[in-house]
Amino acid sequence: MKVRFEKLNRLRELGINPYPYEYEQTHKSKEIKENFEQLEKQAVSVAGRMMTVRLMGKAAFCDIQDEQGRIQIYLRKNEIGEQDFEIFKMLDIGDLIGIKGEVFKTRTGEISVFAREFKLLAKSLRPLPIVKEKEEDGKRIVYDQFADKEMRYRQRYVDLIVNPEVKEVFVKRTQIIRAIRSFLDERGFLEVETPILQPIYGGATARPFVTYHNALDRKLYLRIANELYLKRLIVGGFERVYEFAKDFRNEGMDRFHNPEFTLLELYVAYKDYKWMMDFVEQLFAHVAYQVLGTTKIHFNGNEIDLTPPWQRLTMYEAIEKFTGVDISNMDEKQLRETADKLKVEVTPEMGAGKIIDEIFGELVEPKLIQPTFIYDYPIEMSPLAKKHREKPGLVERFEPIIAGKEVANAFSELNDPIDQKERFLEQLKLRERGDEEAQMMDEDYIRALEYGMPPTAGLGIGIDRMVMLLTDQPSIRDVILFPQMRPENK
């Protein structure tokens, strides 16, 4: 870095502004490569970050990288002049430069720009990790890859400069969200915004972040979900609403959890969870097709076929299928014995629903690689879902499982205000027993339901996990540009 500061000063002494104000960029690297026939011998001006330099005495090659990729630049002393050539020799990898010149192909066949003039656009003072690469048999071999995960996440800007495949993941993330949005918009959904700062948090079981509003002199919570607000909108007469919500949960972090994450929630009036299953299949297939051009995706070494229809199993059927035990008529005691027999650890505080959930999570879920809807959940775990129309003790809820992980959660929404109030009271009891994650009573939400909410189907999709799935990334940190990190201590 010291050397680079000195160079910066020398450049200034030569009357060069190392940080000029603008540059006219007529073409991007990829456009030039894709339209070589039309552009050959045409004047272009390109700009980007210098990623490699090969000095050849009185000539030089360098590759510059712009948003779309890289292109080689060829410079000759007698073309750009002695002084500029000396200046060029002072540049470093990482500097941003602009080139005016003509498109041509080198002796070895690489499409390049023959420089007539160049301009320094921004001096880089900090050396980039040097990554070298070479093509061999069409495969890209990378040397000295910038692979330190901590540095990659902390200095994402460097990661993006140096690892092009990282950039691709985030481009796809945006395309995925765009594909979802257009799918919903075409089907008559209204995109809405609901509060992030909430006086009462609800809609999920999780611990919140707490903050404080001075003027109101009260605690506010960063939302853990937006469910209850969206359903108020259904009460208000909107029949199809959705929101891409940044939600916040004050919990541990791992491969699947970041404290802030993106959850898509949507609600559809006059529909139930069966309708929603069809909808989810269609949505996933549509998005995969839009973004990847296929509904057969690869994730973690498995080929996963998202083509509808997906397998559908009730939770009881799924457990029976993978354990051979029919638990559909068991009471809590029998369930406990079954769990012991299956070597699933359960604690005394767990109720029947929780035990079933444990057995499922332990023995069934990881085995569901191909998309599968699991439906009809025990009531205890689902205080906002409507009671099953036929099966007592269950609710009309489903989760699609893909690659051993749930990617969404949906139910026929509970719209009976009296039942809802009782469920909240149940949750309050759990709270009093010390369950910090049990939900709070939301009187206003009950009031809204008392005005009458149409039968409604609701869905939540973990967007980060969906992006992981569609881009074959193993960690949520690989699909969030700036994942939460411990403070950097030096």
Add this chain to the structure above:
RNA sequence: GAGCCAGUAGCUCAGUCGGUAGAGCAGCGGCCUUUUAAGCCGUUGGUCCGGAGUUCGAGUCUCCGCUGGCUCACCA
């Protein structure tokens, strides 16, 4: 929170049995007007994560700690 692994030059990494700290790339100085992991010659660069201990001697062995990664637990 537990287990496993790692931390050595700007980057990627080697370092044997405990015996003077290494390579490639990058950097710096030279040569080179179609190269492409450019090449050739020369050269700079180190708190070996920190601390303590064992030892004549520790990058290497022991203990404690720090940081990170992975797995598990917790958690949607």
